[in-house]
Amino acid sequence: MIENLVTTTDASTTDAGTTDSVPVRAIDRRRAQTRREILEAAWELCREHGLAGLSLRELGERVGMRAPSLYSYFDSKDAIYDAMFAEGQRALRDRYLQVTAALGDVPVRGLLRSGARTFFEFCVADPVRYQLMFQRTLPTFEPSAESYALAVENLAILATTLERAGVTDPRHVDLFTAVATGLTDQQISNDPGGDRWARLLDDAVELLCDHFGLPY
Amino acid sequence: MIENLVTTTDASTTDAGTTDSVPVRAIDRRRAQTRREILEAAWELCREHGLAGLSLRELGERVGMRAPSLYSYFDSKDAIYDAMFAEGQRALRDRYLQVTAALGDVPVRGLLRSGARTFFEFCVADPVRYQLMFQRTLPTFEPSAESYALAVENLAILATTLERAGVTDPRHVDLFTAVATGLTDQQISNDPGGDRWARLLDDAVELLCDHFGLPY
DNA sequence: GTCTATAATCTGATAGAC
């Protein structure tokens, strides 16, 4: 899923050489592949032991290497969290763009409905990712400037979608995001695996659209 | 604040002896006082280093004793978290009861408005407490049966308040809680110390009341 | 790039003297 999610914040942009470029690029590809494997294992471990329960020993073991070898791929543990954060933001962006591209001239309420549902399902699908991306729970970790920029980009996409739908009042924007995250949060915290709040999503969006005075 | 919050889950119910009962009770009081001091220091440290950043050595140092001595007051680190969780639930209950007692025959919308604001302000006042009470972020910690019962009691108080206001549809109850937690969560995560979402609270409640068809 | 070895430090928890 999400095949072309590269996750290389540093491995690209240096493949301009022409001579010997084939083996070099093969090595880069291998390296990027290993980074992906490490991150995939990191996600697994975080789902098993909680976000803060990630250990480099166990992570190394999971990908078939010793903990110190991980430092060939990431500068620190927080750098791994940062790559995961960025990966999550990219995945959300791809999901947003994919959905908004599929909908051509859908009515504005449908736009907001599917926007809210896209966010909701993305978050519910992986609570640990949600925790990393949207909640301040790891005291030491703070996203890098590059990763933070991805988060800002996603907020911009959201704002654009709302604007396309005719929601321009900042208070309305904030209310919309609050309702969406509230339903999401309750679903994750109080009915994991269920649909108790998911079933309220469309009604909530409709209610907000009425309040905003949007056309049907 | 909240003077009579005793936090003794185990220290009471054993003061039936008549002979020598005065010094025994004095010792119990001293013990309970020390427990309170430990918990107060634990809150402080969690606010400084995050919920998961609590360390028994540092906690002992903060209250003027060595880490092992803490085991005279609490069975384990998780027992400390559990006492904090219970303390939070009791504080919320006291706040609820205090507010609903002050309002006698207030109109139903006013009841919901102040109920939502009570919850909102309680949570925003102490994000770490909010995290401990309402978010699953400490992998090892799970509230004890007694502490969990306090949480259930608070949910019952909330349900009763909503019912008093005429909100009986379970979907409406869930929507109300989702909106309240959504505003709360956004305020804590994206505007700590500010009032960006606090200012939307009354409008949101009014919107929900309209939707529920409640009288003014 | 991967390894071993280890630094340096932290952790929660226990034993037993006093």
Place this chain on the structure above:
DNA sequence: GTCTATCAGATTATAGAC
């Protein structure tokens, strides 16, 4: 009840051989 000493690990991170 408090202490010291310690268990039995855990942790991230680095040095240096290969």
